[in-house]
Amino acid sequence: MKQGKEVENPESRFFAVLMAAAKLPGVRINREAYLRSALARHCSEEEIRRAIEETPAAAGITVELLDKVANDSIRYETAKVSALSAAAGIPGILALPATVPADTAQYVGHMLRIAQKLAYLYSWPELFSDEGGDVDDATKGMLTLFFGVMFGTQSANAAVGKVAGMLAEQVAKELPKKALTHGVVYPMVKKVAKYLGVKMTTQSFAKGVSKAIPVIGAVVSGGLTLSTYLPMAKRLKKHLAGLPLADPSHRAPEGDVVDGEVVEEHQTFAPADAELHDADTTALKLEQPRD
Secondary structure (H helix, E strand, O other): OHHHHHHHOHHHHHHHHHHHHHOOOOOOOOHHHHHHHHHOOOOOHHHHHHHHHOOOOOOOOOHHHHHHHHHHHHHHHHHHHHHHHHHHHOOOHHHHHHHHHHHHHHHHHHHHHHHHHHHHHOOOOOOOOOOOOOOOHHHHHHHHHHHHHHOOOHHHHHHHHHHHHHHHHHOEOOOOHHHHHOOOOHHHHHHHHHHHHHHHHHHHHHHHHHOOOOOHHHHHHHHHHHHHHHHHHHHHHHHHHOOHHHOHHHOOOOOOOEOOOOOOOOOOOOOOHHHHHHHHHOOOOOOOOOO
């Protein structure tokens, strides 16, 4: 009975999908390799080296240049996820039990890919400790908040800004694990996860309906993915680019890099209840991007 309740819990449902997607091949982005490849055509070798060893902001790379690189990554990931979504729509209604879960997993996987790429460009630390290991709770919480920003939740915006402030003040090389797992940010992680669990269920249903008719379903499914993934990626890009963490002019003094835990500060957030209510009442409609 308890297990059944966990399955019906939107928060547990979201975390299950997130963890499954994080284990898919090619989902985890190597920060060093990505930054070297993405910045190669735009920056000097010294700038790239410092961006990798510290952050792009520490290397003095402007937000304007990072925006151009981010747009290239968004276009690449959007084209890839849309093509895969369309291909998953071709088999038709007889293959629904197989294609819908696979499509959802690859969609979330590509959300993870672009979230990592944007985070690394805008000076966030490494999110995954290794290629095949388990995802720690701090990373799970941070990714949840990134997804919340992509879906347009104001509480996720506030929480991401809070974590970015912690990192910027301390020039930390690690996520603030305490804040994300049982500290000031943790309650928002749980509420955003609940919201996303409801939202993703309704989106999966919409995709399932679009796949009921072969060929036509492929076009509809690919179009649905394009119309949702692109604005969500742009929304996250806009938010991360606007944080002081990404701006070279806000960089802390030399020599203040912290390898350990970031000290928390007390801060309250607006409740996510309104967003959770919105997930139930406007389930099939994504908010328009605020670009």
